[in-house]
Amino acid sequence: MHHHALYRSMLRIRRIEEALADRYAEQEMRCPMHLCIGQEAIAVGVCAALSASDVMFSNHRAHGHYLAKGGSLNAMVAELYGRSTGCCGGRGGSMHLIDLDVGFMGATPIVAGTVPLAVGAAWAASLKKEKRVSVIFLGDGCFEEGVVHESMNFAALHKLPIVFVCENNEFSVYTHLSERQAKRPIYRIAEAHGLMTQVGNGNDVDEVLTLAKTAVQNAKHGKGPQFMEFSTYRWREHCGPDFDDHLGYRTTQEIEIGLKDCPIAKYEQRLKQSNSLSQADIDKYEVEIREEVIKSFEFALSSPKPTAMDAMERVYA
Amino acid sequence: MHNAGSRDITFAEAVREGLDNAMERDSRVILIGEGVPDPKAIFNTTAGLRNKYGAQRVFDMPLAENGLTGVCIGAALSGMRPVMVHQRIDFALLAIDQLINNAAKWHYMFDGKASVPLVVRVIVGRGWGQGPQHSQSLQAMFSLVPGLKVVMPTTAYDAKGMLLSAIEDDNPVMFIEHRWLHQIKDNVPEESYRVPLDKAKILHEGNKVTVAAFSYMAVESLIAAKGLMAAMGIAVDVLDMRSVSQLDVASVIDSVRKTGRLIVADTAFRTGSIAGELIAKVVEQAMDLLTTKPVRVASPDHPTPTSHFMAEHYYPTPQTIADAVLDMLGADKNSDAYRKLCELLQRDGPHDTPNRSFKGPF
Numbered sequence: 001m002h003h004h005a006l007y008r009s010m011l012r013i014r015r016i017e018e019a020l021a022d023r024y025a026e027q028e029m030r031c032p033m034h035l036c037i038g039q040e041a042i043a044v045g046v047c048a049a050l051s052a053s054d055v056m057f058s059n060h061r062a063h064g065h066y067l068a069k070g071g072s073l074n075a076m077v078a079e080l081y082g083r084s085t086g087c088c089g090g091r092g093g094s095m096h097l098i099d100l101d102v103g104f105m106g107a108t109p110i111v112a113g114t115v116p117l118a119v120g121a122a123w124a125a126s127l128k129k130e131k132r133v134s135v136i137f138l139g140d141g142c143f144e145e146g147v148v149h150e151s152m153n154f155a156a157l158h159k160l161p162i163v164f165v166c167e168n169n170e171f172s173v174y175t176h177l178s179e180r181q182a183k184r185p186i187y188r189i190a191e192a193h194g195l196m197t198q199v200g201n202g203n204d205v206d207e208v209l210t211l212a213k214t215a216v217q218n219a220k221h222g223k224g225p226q227f228m229e230f231s232t233y234r235w236r237e238h239c240g241p242d243f244d245d246h247l248g249y250r251t252t253q254e255i256e257i258g259l260k261d262c263p264i265a266k267y268e269q270r271l272k273q274s275n276s277l278s279q280a281d282i283d284k285y286e287v288e289i290r291e292e293v294i295k296s297f298e299f300a301l302s303s304p305k306p307t308a309m310d311a312m313e314r315v316y317a
Numbered sequence: 318m319h320n321a322g323s324r325d326i327t328f329a330e331a332v333r334e335g336l337d338n339a340m341e342r343d344s345r346v347i348l349i350g351e352g353v354p355d356p357k358a359i360f361n362t363t364a365g366l367r368n369k370y371g372a373q374r375v376f377d378m379p380l381a382e383n384g385l386t387g388v389c390i391g392a393a394l395s396g397m398r399p400v401m402v403h404q405r406i407d408f409a410l411l412a413i414d415q416l417i418n419n420a421a422k423w424h425y426m427f428d429g430k431a432s433v434p435l436v437v438r439v440i441v442g443r444g445w446g447q448g449p450q451h452s453q454s455l456q457a458m459f460s461l462v463p464g465l466k467v468v469m470p471t472t473a474y475d476a477k478g479m480l481l482s483a484i485e486d487d488n489p490v491m492f493i494e495h496r497w498l499h500q501i502k503d504n505v506p507e508e509s510y511r512v513p514l515d516k517a518k519i520l521h522e523g524n525k526v527t528v529a530a531f532s533y534m535a536v537e538s539l540i541a542a543k544g545l546m547a548a549m550g551i552a553v554d555v556l557d558m559r560s561v562s563q564l565d566v567a568s569v570i571d572s573v574r575k576t577g578r579l580i581v582a583d584t585a586f587r588t589g590s591i592a593g594e595l596i597a598k599v600v601e602q603a604m605d606l607l608t609t610k611p612v613r614v615a616s617p618d619h620p621t622p623t624s625h626f627m628a629e630h631y632y633p634t635p636q637t638i639a640d641a642v643l644d645m646l647g648a649d650k651n652s653d654a655y656r657k658l659c660e661l662l663q664r665d666g667p668h669d670t671p672n673r674s675f676k677g678p679f
Contacts, residue, residue: 096427106394113418114419116386117419120394121392124395124396146383147414316488317486
């Protein structure tokens with residue numbers, strides 16, 4: 001993918017989430033919201049390595065994955081506002097995103113809950129001899145869940161075309177990795193299950209893309225399940241629109257280092273240094289994105305509201 | 318339920334035939350479970366299927382109930398129609414997260430954009446010291462979750478027809494088989510046919526009392542009904558409920574309209590049982606039809622003990638059901654007719670096997 005597209009895609013996710021955060025206090029988006037600000041490079045880099053026919057599952061912090069895969073912005077914003085035009089018709093909210101038109105199969109907030117589903121999608125592709133990969137985004141906390149190990153074992157046993165993407169931001173809500181897991185690299189767990197593994201800087205979109213291309217190619221060419229562990233940093237609170245550094249669960253020094261490692265600012269600097277991105281390009285993207293965001297809010301707020309009667313529908317297929 | 322006919326096969330053979338028919342008709346149907354292709358073949362319910370359909374459609378399974386349920390859900394969302402098997406319903410408890418949070422919710426929470434056509438066969442154990450963790454009857458627990466369908470076929474005919482309906486259904490279906498039903502024969506057509514997943518069936522007709530029963534309790538209720546008729550001339554309606562999550566309340570009310578009296582016989586613990594739910598629904602909708610208070614016949618509220626000495630009175634029997642009927646009618650138990658009934662209902666063989674010739678496996 002062109003550098004501009006990578007840059008623009010990251011910038012777009014950042015600006016969309018900032019707009020959501022700005023308007024959250026209006027209390028019209030009445031659902032929990034987990035922002036991925038600071039982690040955009042992983043979603044964008046991985047999705048840039050995929051084809052339209054590849055499928056993806058995600059978790060509670062799914063905005064970036066959904067948008068990078070091409071999920072409809074209007075349907076996402078409308079979903080956050082609980083409108084009928086939302087991607088779940090208002091039944092899901094921020095933690096339940098879906099856009100089957102672009103292979104975004106679903107995101108849910110039970111930690112590791114979608115991991116076996118992504119393996120199942122890869123299994124189906126393999127049984128049907130379809131040349132597609134299935135991608136699952138999972139956080140560091142997932143490795144405390146048994147179902148992840150069960151899923152990896154099955155994926156390796158049947159050599160399934162799946163790519164596990166671990167976004168390691170070191171925190172589960174406010175609890176640091178060191179309080180939850182023994183001191184050993186996460187990727188070694190995947191290695192022990194027989195997966196091919198790679199480790200990279202999740203705040204460097206070029207690096208993410210390079211690793212992801214290798215993983216996707218391997219998976220598509222019968223080399224079995226692939227695992228990538230990316231380090232990254234969650235800027236804002238676990239759940240909600242704000243920064244929560246006053247709580248003191250991470251040090252000021254750590255936060256400063258985290259914010260300095262901004263995937264978008266770093267990429268912008270790199271592209272400018274190589275003269276492949278100008279300020280005029282950036283200004284243009286900012287304007288385009290701002291307009292798109294404004295329109296998505298207008299779409300959501302002018303969309304019909306579902307009723308209590310609608311809530312009774314679609315319990316069974 | 319044992320019709321004179323051309324071909325009688327067991328419940329287990331009927332399940333196998335249902336799977337065979339489904340796999341033959343639809344290449345999207347795949348079968349997976351711990352022991353599915355092994356020499357015992359899940360009490361012979363999966364025998365020969367790997368040979369016929371190959372290792373690409375018939376799978377053994379890692380001991381990972383939750384993970385593999387999720388894998389099957391993912392496959393179902395991707396166009397397959399998986400059938401999972403657990404040799405005991407107790408093992409499915411390890412898969413509760415995937416069944417309840419994903420399988421049951423997916424269609425609803427994603428606004429009907431996708432559905433999970435998954436069948437989970439689970440077997441309720443009984444006897445020969447199956448004990449606390451191999452003989453639970455947890456149908457009520459699963460049926461309290463909207464989005465899951467829970468069925469308990471009783472006859473071999475229904476086992477095949479309901480399994481075919483379950484596999485063709487676009488929703489997740491818990492297909493609960495009682496182990497003591499597996500060897501009971503019934504007339505079963507060789508061709509494919511469907512039995513609905515939400516309708517009760519009348520097994521015996523009468524006007525004195527309605528006995529609505531689930532799974533193996535329907536077999537016991539029918540024995541009780543035949544005994545009551547033969548020994549005492551008391552005619553009861555016996556309904557095989559067949560569906561747990563979508564209770565056929567209308568059929569029960571139709572019967573109660575005739576009898577005015579209701580007994581519900583369940584294979585589960587009394588408290589929180591689906592028997593209680595069925596009674597609640599009948600009372601809510603048709604209390605004026607009841608001439609006396611309804612009664613639950615179920616197992617006591619403690620785990621199943623293993624020792625056959627302790628388990629002797631754990632399960633309700635045809636005698637328990639017949640006594641419930643007679644108590645409800647205020648019938649005279651100090652009579653020759655009653656003594657004849659007791660003689661008819663006397664169990665032939667030990668209490669912890671389905672019959673004298675059954676040698677396991679349990």
